[in-house]
Amino acid sequence: MGSAIQFLLRSPKGPASLLFIRLPVGLIFLTQGILKFIDPNAGVLRFARIGFPYPDFTANFVGSFEIVCGGLVLLGLWTRLAAMPLLVIITTAIVTTKLPELARPAQGLWYMISDARTDFAMLCSLIFLLTEGGGAWSLDARTNSNT
Numbered sequence: 300m301g302s303a304i305q306f307l308l309r310s311p312k313g314p315a316s317l318l319f320i321r322l323p324v325g326l327i328f329l330t331q332g333i334l335k336f337i338d339p340n341a342g343v344l345r346f347a348r349i350g351f352p353y354p355d356f357t358a359n360f361v362g363s364f365e366i367v368c369g370g371l372v373l374l375g376l377w378t379r380l381a382a383m384p385l386l387v388i389i390t391t392a393i394v395t396t397k398l399p400e401l402a403r404p405a406q407g408l409w410y411m412i413s414d415a416r417t418d419f420a421m422l423c424s425l426i427f428l429l430t431e432g433g434g435a436w437s438l439d440a441r442t443n444s445n446t
Contacts, residue, residue, distance in 0.1 A: 307380040310432020310439050317434025318375070324424045325373025327417075328385055332365025349395050361388060372428065375437020382429040389421050 335342035335358045342362060346354035364384045371381035393415060400411040433439040 307383075308377055309443050310379050310437075312440045312443065313431050313434040315435040317428070317431060318436045320424050320427060321372050321375055321378065321433060321437070324385075324421060324428065325369050325371075327421065328365045328369030328388075329373060330369075332362040332367075332369055335359070335362030335365065351395075364388060372433075375433030375439050376442075378433035378437060378439055379429050382425045386422070386425045386429065389418055389425060393418050393422065 331341070342358035343354045346357045346361075351357045365388065368381040368385050371377050372385070397411055397415040397418060400406050400414060401408060403410075
């Protein structure tokens with residue numbers, strides 16, 4: 300197994316407390332992905348308002364990744380691998396929805412920082428999970444102990 304693939308699929312058995320990072324990250328992405336399919340304001344209309352081309356496709360594409368990867372993070376299965384597309388999604392969200400607030404009249408830096416707090420927490424949590432893996436209470440740990 301290549302070292303990069305091994306890094307992504309076989310994370311070390313970290314502390315069980317990593318569950319407390321995986322739980323909110325997984326649940327937030329899972330629920331946001333589901334909302335993209337059931338609420339046009341959270342999906343297609345939001346992507347159209349932001350200015351993405353093909354908002355139907357984009358909402359379904361992003362929502363699918365959020366559901367699948369959010370579920371994997373929640374279970375602690377292939378945690379590092381699942382964190383990678385979610386990092387792309389949250390970074391894109393920050394760039395397309397938070398950074399433009401800097402140029403809006405009567406908003407600026409402090410409003411943008413306030414609005415971006417959850418996105419920033421998710422970004423930092425995903426980076427943490429990418430480096431540390433799923434922890435002892437994860438399917439990654441159970442799978443690795445059987446091999």
